[in-house]
Amino acid sequence: MKGTVHYEKRDDVALLSIDNPPVNPLSSGVRQGLFDGVTQALEDDVIKSIVVTGMHRAFIAGADISEFGAAASEGVGLHEALKLMEDSSKPIIAAINHTAFGGGLETALCCNYRIAAPTAPVGLPEVKLGLLPGAGGTQRLPRLAGVEAALNAMVTGDPILAPQALELGIIDKIAEGDLVEEAIAWAREIAASGAAPSRVRDIEDRIAQDRGNDEVFTRAAAQIEQRQRNMNAPARILKCVEMAANTDDFDAGLAFEAEQFQECLNDPQREALIHIFFAERAANKIPGVDKDLPLIDINKGSVVGAGLMGGGIAMCFANAGIPVRVHDNDPENLARGIGVIEANYARTVSRGRLSQAEMDERMSLIIPTEKFEDLGDADVVIEAVYENLDLKKGIFERLDKIMPEGALLATNTSALDLDAIAASTSRPADVCGMHFFSPANVMRLLEVVRGEKSAPVTVASALALGKRIGKVSVVAGNCPGFIGNRMIHGYSHQAALMILEGAKPAHVDKVMYDFGLAMGPFTMLDMVGLDLGWRARKMVGGSNDVTVRIPDELCELGRYGQKTGKGFYRYEDGDRTPLPDTEADEVIKKAVEELGYPQKEFTDEEILKRCIYPLVNIGAKILEEGHALRAGDIDTVYCNGYGFPTQVGGPMWYADSVGLDNVLADIERFFADSGDELWKPSELLVTLAKDGKTFASFDA
Numbered sequence: 001m002k003g004t005v006h007y008e009k010r011d012d013v014a015l016l017s018i019d020n021p022p023v024n025p026l027s028s029g030v031r032q033g034l035f036d037g038v039t040q041a042l043e044d045d046v047i048k049s050i051v052v053t054g055m056h057r058a059f060i061a062g063a064d065i066s067e068f069g070a071a072a073s074e075g076v077g078l079h080e081a082l083k084l085m086e087d088s089s090k091p092i093i094a095a096i097n098h099t100a101f102g103g104g105l106e107t108a109l110c111c112n113y114r115i116a117a118p119t120a121p122v123g124l125p126e127v128k129l130g131l132l133p134g135a136g137g138t139q140r141l142p143r144l145a146g147v148e149a150a151l152n153a154m155v156t157g158d159p160i161l162a163p164q165a166l167e168l169g170i171i172d173k174i175a176e177g178d179l180v181e182e183a184i185a186w187a188r189e190i191a192a193s194g195a196a197p198s199r200v201r202d203i204e205d206r207i208a209q210d211r212g213n214d215e216v217f218t219r220a221a222a223q224i225e226q227r228q229r230n231m232n233a234p235a236r237i238l239k240c241v242e243m244a245a246n247t248d249d250f251d252a253g254l255a256f257e258a259e260q261f262q263e264c265l266n267d268p269q270r271e272a273l274i275h276i277f278f279a280e281r282a283a284n285k286i287p288g289v290d291k292d293l294p295l296i297d298i299n300k301g302s303v304v305g306a307g308l309m310g311g312g313i314a315m316c317f318a319n320a321g322i323p324v325r326v327h328d329n330d331p332e333n334l335a336r337g338i339g340v341i342e343a344n345y346a347r348t349v350s351r352g353r354l355s356q357a358e359m360d361e362r363m364s365l366i367i368p369t370e371k372f373e374d375l376g377d378a379d380v381v382i383e384a385v386y387e388n389l390d391l392k393k394g395i396f397e398r399l400d401k402i403m404p405e406g407a408l409l410a411t412n413t414s415a416l417d418l419d420a421i422a423a424s425t426s427r428p429a430d431v432c433g434m435h436f437f438s439p440a441n442v443m444r445l446l447e448v449v450r451g452e453k454s455a456p457v458t459v460a461s462a463l464a465l466g467k468r469i470g471k472v473s474v475v476a477g478n479c480p481g482f483i484g485n486r487m488i489h490g491y492s493h494q495a496a497l498m499i500l501e502g503a504k505p506a507h508v509d510k511v512m513y514d515f516g517l518a519m520g521p522f523t524m525l526d527m528v529g530l531d532l533g534w535r536a537r538k539m540v541g542g543s544n545d546v547t548v549r550i551p552d553e554l555c556e557l558g559r560y561g562q563k564t565g566k567g568f569y570r571y572e573d574g575d576r577t578p579l580p581d582t583e584a585d586e587v588i589k590k591a592v593e594e595l596g597y598p599q600k601e602f603t604d605e606e607i608l609k610r611c612i613y614p615l616v617n618i619g620a621k622i623l624e625e626g627h628a629l630r631a632g633d634i635d636t637v638y639c640n641g642y643g644f645p646t647q648v649g650g651p652m653w654y655a656d657s658v659g660l661d662n663v664l665a666d667i668e669r670f671f672a673d674s675g676d677e678l679w680k681p682s683e684l685l686v687t688l689a690k691d692g693k694t695f696a697s698f699d700a
Contacts (some may be wrong), residue, residue: 001075002064005033006055007040012048012191013184014041023061024054026103032075034107038084038092049187050088052111053095053180059120060104065129065274078103078135082110091190091197095183096120096171101159105170106135109144112197114171115186116162117179122170125157127233129277130270130647134261138240139253140200144169147210147245151220154241155234169206201250210245217242230516231647232269236260268657272649275696276639279632279650282699283474284463286629289456296408296461298322298468302378304395306337306368309412310384312440315341316469318362319441325367327375338368344441376402380465382434384412392416393424400425408461410434415485418451418478428453432462435482436471437641445641446471451478472640477627484637486622487651490614490678495521496547498610500592502599505568506580511607516645521611522568523578526561530554530568549591554584609666615651617667620682623698631695652695660689 003020016037018024034052041047054060063078085092085107094100094108096116105122108114116122124133124141132138133154142150145168153160165171175182190197210216217238224234243256264270301317303310306328317324328334342363348354375381381403383395392411399409409431411421422428433449446466450459459475466473476482481489495508499522509520519527534555537543543552554560554567561567562576569578592599619634628634635650648654655663664685671679688698 001029001032002027003029003033005030005037007037009044009047010184012046013187014044014047014050015180015184016041016050016052018052018054018060019056021056023058023099024056024104025061025064026078026107027064028075030060031078031081035076035081035084038081038088042088042090047090048191049090050092051095051180051183051187052085052092052107053183054097054104058099058101058104059094059096060101060107061099062102062104062125065277082107082135086110086199086201088112088197091187093183093187093190095175095179096122096162097179102126102133102137103135106133106137106140108171109136109140109200112199113173113186113190115173115175115179115183116165116171118162118174120162121159122162122165123157123159124154125159127155127157127228127231127237128273130231130233130267130273131264132233132237132240132257132261134257134264136201136254136257138237138257138260139244139250141170142210142241142244143200143203143207146206147213147241148216148220151216151238151241154237155220155224155228204248207245212246217245230514230645232267233264236264269647272647272653272657275632275649275653276635276646279630279636280472280640282630283472283633283636284467286456286459286463286475289460293457293460295457295464296379296406298379298408298461298465300324300378300380302327302375302381303384304328304372304375304381304399305384305386306334307384307386308340309436309438309440311337311341311344312438312442313382313384313412313436314366315344315362315441316436316471318365320469321365322469323365323367325369325374325378327369327372329370329372331370334368334370338366341366372398373402375399376404378403378407380408380410380461382410382412384436387413387416389416389420392421396421396424396431400427406430408432408458408465410462412436413449415481417480418449419453422451422453429455430458432458433476433478433482434462434466435476437484443641444470444472445484445637446473447476447482447484447637447641448473449476449478449482472636474633474637475629476633476637477622477625479622479625479627483619483622483628483634484641487615487618487634487638488642490618491611492521493547493678494610494614496550498602498607499550499588500546500595500597501602502592502597503602503607505584505588506578507602508607508611509578511604512611514604515608515612516648518643525551526567526569526571526578527576529561529563531560531563546595549595550588553587553591557583557587559584610670612651612654613663613667613670614678616655616663617679617682617685619652620685620688620695623695624682624684630699632699656694656696660685660694661692664689 006017008015020027020030041050092111094111094114098120100108100122124137126133149168162174166174228234240257240260243253301322301324303314303326306326314324314326345359349356349359411433414435418433422431432454435447437443437445448462463473499505505522509523512520530551534552559566562571565571568584570581622628631652634652638644638650639646644650667679667681
């Protein structure tokens with residue numbers, strides 16, 4: 001059995017200490033240990049009360065994910081152990097030393113009382129894995145915290161720190177000194193009082209106030225639709241809490257929760273979300289990079305460029321408590337960039353998500369400088385100027401002269417040749433890409449690009465820095481566009497072709513929105529600004545690509561997107577809701593007629609395939625070339641950087657769920673019909689499909 005629970009007699013108190021390092025998941029040995037420990041305490045007449053606590057870095061950090069989807073094959077089941085605890089004739093106190101998530105908090109809720117360390121976080125994050133709290137959490141938490149707070153905790157899955165947990169009634173006390181000693185003393189007081197142990201299941205005061213209150217559930221349903229569209233677990237959590245509120249039969253509520261939990265277990269979304277969970281963690285395991293490799297000690301950073309990307313990157317450093325110098329060769333741009341940073345923080349303060357003192361502290365860590373040489377006082381420098389290879393090479397020539405030996409030299413380029421940039425220095429081994437996604441201070445994804453000569457310590461240090469500043473990092477090889485932007489070209493190209501072939505932008509956008517993306521390709525272009533690509537193409541004398549004909553002609557009419565109130569759609573009074581527009585329709589109609597594209601009707605199914613399958617095919621080519629290590633890395637990139645719906649697991653996992661033979665058949669059909677090299681099937685895709693394998697098997 002995995003894990004154990006140590007039993008210790010402290011005179012008349014039994015102390016049960018959970019030992020399953022590093023974070024004490026509810027593995028078979030822990031479940032059995034809790035059952036055996038409580039049983040032993042109940043059978044010992046000397047013992048008057050019981051304290052349960054955790055060793056190492058957690059109380060209990062949740063279930064053992066390796067057991068998900070199958071019945072535990074060893075020892076006592078969790079429900080059996082928790083029932084014994086809840087029905088105990090002797091009071092049980094949970095001493096929450098640190099993390100109590102998922103089944104850990106549910107275990108604490110089956111104790112009679114809860115005391116926590118001041119920094120201990122609690123929560124029920126199962127929704128992030130496509131699950132719901134399945135050990136009574138949906139029924140017990142509302143009885144302590146009330147329906148609204150409990151729903152918010154379970155639907156978001158966000159952690160709740162001890163002070164807020166005390167305020168909500170989830171815990172009863174915060175320890176002022178030694179947690180275990182205070183818990184033992186409190187246990188003795190409770191036992192001496194002679195009062196019957198209090199059970200959460202019997203507490204009715206708060207939940208009774210919400211009985212018949214349809215408004216709270218209607219409001220929660222609307223929030224779920226807005227924030228977690230197409231995700232099944234949040235809706236099931238809502239049903240369970242409604243059951244808790246609207247019946248006084250607690251056991252019926254538990255039975256309903258068990259039914260809904262089983263529905264989650266059987267839902268493909270659960271597998272997809274767990275795939276992403278493990279893929280994000282696997283992305284930092286890089287062949288050839290020893291986990292014990294000494295890393296660059298990063299205490300100070302520098303950023304070249306004070307535009308939106310440079311400013312966002314500087315905020316990432318400051319948010320992590322790392323001082324950072326920001327340079328721009330234009331003093332006005334530098335001042336403007338610092339002003340944007342300050343405005344971003346001020347907006348966060350106004351929303352109550354940051355205190356003024358915290359803002360002031362972070363702003364003090366961001367040091368603007370007009371002197372390029374000042375950047376040399378750093379352990380890492382990130383270049384974040386606009387995409388021009390010669391400009392970036394020139395900057396790295398200068399950085400080579402001022403940065404200390406052993407410093408990390410990174411470029412934020414989204415597509416340019418990293419090796420060409422590194423070759424402009426005398427130390428290409430110290431150079432890598434650190435491609436942030438806009439806005440850099442918000443988006444979780446960081447592509448760490450490994451050049452031909454990037455040293456293992458360079459890559460490992462960039463990954464460690466990414467983790468420190470709160471990013472999900474993925475290693476990419478040096479190819480045009482790396483992973484994400486190389487793949488997105490196929491998606492955008494096919495969307496643009498379809499409107500030349502007769503599809504309506506609103507139809508394409510609706511299909512992709514219904515699939516789970518935050519917005520379709522044309523709404524996204526309007527949001528980003530059609531003029532960005534248009535201006536770049538004008539600088540190089542234009543483009544022969546027919547798919548840019550329509551956005552360029554829209555720009556010629558001053559239709560740049562949301563910023564001008566007109567693009568593919570029109571926008572009224574600053575509202576971002578896209579509305580149909582006859583002028584845009586006329587531009588599209590004229591371009592189609594002049595280019596002579598035959599028109600046809602599009603089904604939702606074909607639109608979806610034409611947009612998603614290029615991602616799969618190009619992703620497979622990236623894998624076969626070795627520019628991505630795993631299919632899971634590609635899924636991590638798309639779910640964290642491009643808004644791909646996590647509940648379908650990313651483009652490669654989605655292809656597996658459809659069946660690679662089915663995906664290949666459609667790609668071969670599109671290739672035969674169009675002759676477009678974009679549709680030439682990847683050799684890896686062909687091999688996997690013919691062998692009846694999956695991208696997941698490629699990762700194994």
